[in-house]
Amino acid sequence: MSEWWTYRPSDFLMFAPRTYWRLFELHNTAWWPAPPWLVLAGGVVLALLWCQRKNVPAGWLRGMAALLALGWAFSGWAFVAQRYAPINWAAEGLALACAVPALVLAALALPDCPLQAAASARYRAGLLLLGWAVVGHPLLAPIFDRPLLQAEVWMLAPDPTAVATLGWLLAVQPGARHARWLCALAWTATVAWCAVSAATLWTMGSAQGWVVAGLAVAAVGTRVATQRAPGAPAAGSASP
Numbered sequence: 001m002s003e004w005w006t007y008r009p010s011d012f013l014m015f016a017p018r019t020y021w022r023l024f025e026l027h028n029t030a031w032w033p034a035p036p037w038l039v040l041a042g043g044v045v046l047a048l049l050w051c052q053r054k055n056v057p058a059g060w061l062r063g064m065a066a067l068l069a070l071g072w073a074f075s076g077w078a079f080v081a082q083r084y085a086p087i088n089w090a091a092e093g094l095a096l097a098c099a100v101p102a103l104v105l106a107a108l109a110l111p112d113c114p115l116q117a118a119a120s121a122r123y124r125a126g127l128l129l130l131g132w133a134v135v136g137h138p139l140l141a142p143i144f145d146r147p148l149l150q151a152e153v154w155m156l157a158p159d160p161t162a163v164a165t166l167g168w169l170l171a172v173q174p175g176a177r178h179a180r181w182l183c184a185l186a187w188t189a190t191v192a193w194c195a196v197s198a199a200t201l202w203t204m205g206s207a208q209g210w211v212v213a214g215l216a217v218a219a220v221g222t223r224v225a226t227q228r229a230p231g232a233p234a235a236g237s238a239s240p
Contacts, residue, residue: 042134114175126171133164
């Protein structure tokens, strides 16, 4: 132990990087043909949200919150708890952590949580992040020289689900104090997930960690840059 300073974070990694990426291949195969259908469904949702950007029904925003809540719950159980935890003891805690955004987003999906579309620039930035989560994130597999079957698909894997959540949080403006508190909690939990995921990827020596971290930083930066006072007019309608 006299040479403890010579150790690097990767020396404490409990699994090989290729074992980690293989988990996504097994996960996608087990739930096939859900991956391509989820990408297609996400594209349809994005198109609808874009076409209605001038007058977004509040029900649509709550419906997206419910969908993301389901994605967090499913990816936390089916991937993190069932596949990741057997090779990483810390993943049991991460699986429980997925329940936090799942429960918060489920609460935001309730009718008593008033939501409206955020201001135009912020709403478009949110849809851009959603688009990346649905279409761009799965393409990181071939970009980083991995089979497409190892792609991380939103609703099935936590990282793209987290990015999609950041996009949704940018795209909405809560209209009541309790909704604002719930959104703040969702921001905190999702950014924390991105930080842990990026750190894990960096420890594995994967440059993909910079992508996850960069998207989280971009989302937070956009939120700060476009923050408006409560009660200011938004781009979309708040009608159910």
